[in-house]
Amino acid sequence: MTLLEEPIRELGRRLREREISAVELAEEALARAKELDPTLGAFLRVTPELALEAAAVADLRLQEDPAGAPILCGIPVAYKDVVCTEGVETTAGSQILRGFVPPYSATVVDRLSALGVVPLGKLNCDEFAMGSSNENSAYQLTRNPWDPERVAGGSSGGSAVAVAARLACVTLGSDTGGSIRLPASFSGVVGVKPTYGRVSRYGLIAFASSLDQIGPLAKTVEDAALVLTAIAGQDPRDSTSVVAPVDGFLGELRAGVKGLRLGIPKEYLEVGLDPGVRAVFEQSIRMLEGLGAVTQEVSLPTTEYALSAYYVIAPAEVSSNLARMDGVRFGPGFAGATTLKEAYEQARHEGFGEEVRRRVTLGTYALSSGYYDAYYLRAQKVRTLVAQDFDLAFAQVDAIISPTAPTAAFRLGERTADPLAMYATDVLTLPANLAGISGISVPAGFAAGLPVGLQVLGPYLGESTCFRVAQSLETEARIWDRLPPLAVAPA
């Protein structure tokens, strides 16, 4: 039994009652990372000095004012490596940012630091968050703690595994097309994709600016709600962030689902669901109905076009967002190049991995004159239709439920040769990003020993409803505290 198995509230109680100290908690987390992570590959870098320093400060705060210290004070966290951390190398899983030490921290990091969290380090991810398996990281593989031969999911694979293997209490990831919810489902943890604009993107290394959102991954729904409450809220440094109350995340957490109308999109069941996944989903429906929820079929007819639209819009933004990685200030440079064009080509060819180059190429093409209307503009129109689908559905139901992904975690290498198969992994998650709405993946059960998540989608700024549904299922399913085999150190 490790302290890292406890939910945040329990840890908070023990920290305040001086049963444990934040330094002890940090030391335990660091020891676990040292022991388990060589196999798992969740961390790109661990920052023991920063962690222990923050823990010591947290202990002082907890001693001075146990009641007044924030609930997250002394809690060990870790950040996906697309989140900028002042003074700590931040690479976005890419060679081209090797050695990049940001002179500033993301707003989410500043907010959590102010509350006294203990930063353990930076987590592996697909390069620039592009991928569904963490196999696109330029640095290392991340293994699924339930089966080391399987992927952790991506792109926030390190963030999911660090929580699943109890290396950190809570982590932050980013979700552009499912990059929080998918690895949460594959690794058996809770993952929240907040409404677009709910959380500041300042300091998040951009993948696709109009789709990206930072969100928490946690063992329990309440832990996730605690962290989202802390990081959400308008930020003057991000013009796309919105002003909206956040008190409902925790306030309505245990309001139950009695009378809640839950929509089941028929199109989401037609994407070739794995039978094991379908069985878990059906079991979840029965559980929620048993708690008083009313389910009904809804239709999201543009689902089949969403994937295509996404793979035009996201790469278009990528092609522009990654233009600053030109080798002049970041990356291995361009020694030997004789012209400016050659320098750019060399720096970007050597600095970027294959998937990133593919998407930059796709996006460059989609934005080129003569193709813009046929691709980018048409994709934006589809995006509007996808959002309208959700608007219509949410006129009938309070939330939408579906499996998070068509399958459980697949084998390492299984889809790397087939980009389209890899892209299809996100078919159930990316419509929410196109529409800018809120969503959660919560552990719902197991298929052949592998975790399967339930996705709960809420309307724009409808996180409170998502949390309610997820909390009800978590309580009913009683699997959140089950430990994956690789979370236990070999004897």
Added chain:
Amino acid sequence: MSTIAPSPWEAVIGLEVHAQLLTRSKMFCSCRADYLGLPPNSNTCPVCLGLPGSLPVINEAGIRLTLRTALALNCEIPQFTKFDRKNYFYPDLPKGYQISQYDLPLSLGGWLDFEVGGRSVRAGITRVHLEEDTGTLHHAGEIHNSTFSLVDLNRAGVPLMEIVGEPDLRSPAEARAYLATLRQVLIYIGVNDGNMEEGSLRCDANISLRPVGAEALGVKVEIKNMNSFRSVLRALEYELTRQREVLDEGGRLSQETRGWSELEQRTVSQRSKEEAQEYRYFPEPDLPPLVISRAQVEEVRAGLPELPAARRARFQSQYRLADEQALLLTARPGDSQYFEEVVALGVTPQLAANWQLGDLQGLCNTANLPVEKCRVGPAPLADLLKMIEGHEVTANVAKEVLAQAFETGEDPAELVRSQGLGQVSDTGEIAVMVDQALAQNAKAASDYQAGNDRALGALVGAVMKMSQGRANADIVNQLLHTRLPRPGG
């Protein structure tokens, strides 16, 4: 007027003017907009450095100054506007794209009236939009043989307004006059300092030729790198001649971008149409679209100062000034403000205009100072001019006193008093001097009486010399006429 000889070809010219806005901070971050003289890369932050993860935030002042310009140029302000990304790679562009405006600019469809060779011309304004400036590059040696270049991002992100003119200009002289008038408007409304040498105001030109009377446009050449009025004029004249010669010989022009070489006084091809950049514009996802309310537009409109053309017309009607004087006194806001302050203190407008444009302007030119920065402010000048009007000092003495005050910063009226330079209007005192002058200049006196008018001047001059310029000229004249009666006069 063009210096080109009569030709079957007509020039079609349109200017694209870039103006840095006089905001306190940059367009999308809080770094200073005034970057001149700062150590390289010291005026930067994660946003204008384009560091991964940073995001732009709109500087409202930049929007306001652009709206101000658009309204001064009679443009329409659409309710909905947005920023777009203009994507291209260059080391002075830290993000690999410039935040600019593409299909929904802040303003559209205005005009600018200007004068050239006594004619009034109206040129259309296509649009005024807002973007961010780039950094600057310092090449080691000349660009073609340098082995490295240094990047300075102090300028990156400074608000840059682009004013795109319609191809309504028909000669290099018109282009020059358009640019000068536009510059004057920008300075008047306080959005730009008009400094072409330092690059806060920049001009590119599109020029083509077509047969006189034709509607269709010829092949267009864009000219860049003109950083003075003189180079705009020279480059366009050069290009006009070059294109005419090609066409006269039956040749064909190619659409291209050419740079003006100040050194060689010619345009040099930089980029052909085939090499034209593909900018892949798309809406900036980091900045929500802007809705400009009518109230906001009216507020900006209400805050617009009087524009140069209106002020010039008013100076003619209100102060009864000649056109030339009104033109000169409204050249810069500083000139007209100074003038109006002097007049407001009770000086006759004509006298104020004569002195400001005459002696004071001469002193300012020599000292290379704008009139509002010189040591004789409107109030001391008004005091001095009122002394002239009240016959307390002669014009000649006032000129010397003004020059002295200009040098030392002393009060000119006080100088008159302390040095005893006040005008002598005592008839008895002057009569003594007149009689003395007549005695010493008997020949002049008799010449005058014999009908030589000019001889009187010598006598007046003699009295003035005796009085050190202080004698009241009217009384001197009056006394001389009494003393030297002419037959039948």
